[in-house]
Amino acid sequence: MKHPVDVHVGKRIRHRRWTLGTTQQQLADKVGIKFQQIQKYETGANRVSASRLWDIAGALGVPVSFFFEGMDGQARPELAGGPAMPDDILSDREALELLRSYYAIPEAQRRRLFDLARVLSDAA
Secondary structure, eight states, X not given: OOXXXXXXXXXXXXXXXXXXXXXXXXXXXXXXXXXXXXXHHHHTSSOOOHHHHHHHHHHHTSOGGGGGTTOSGGGOGGGTTSOOOOTTGGGOXXXXXXXXXXXXXXXXXXXXXXXXXXXXXXXX
């Protein structure tokens, strides 16, 4: 049976990989493993060892702690009184494509868009 932490870490790996526009094969090449192993990590079918997670974090340009963000109740907006987010937001391709498009916008315009979104969400 899959452990929830392994599934969460796998989703975070997939999320970061998609955000960067990196394929499983490209990530596997950087880490020195087969892409099938990346598939297994991303689904939570296989646990990621500490040393492998360290390598994956380096290849994806994030600290190891990135993969555990959202594991405690403090990081979940619905528990902090904010809007509820689907549990599988990291596996939603549309959300990740939106994120990638957002970061493709020049910084000054991106800041204005962010401010607009914040105002609209407060008004709702």
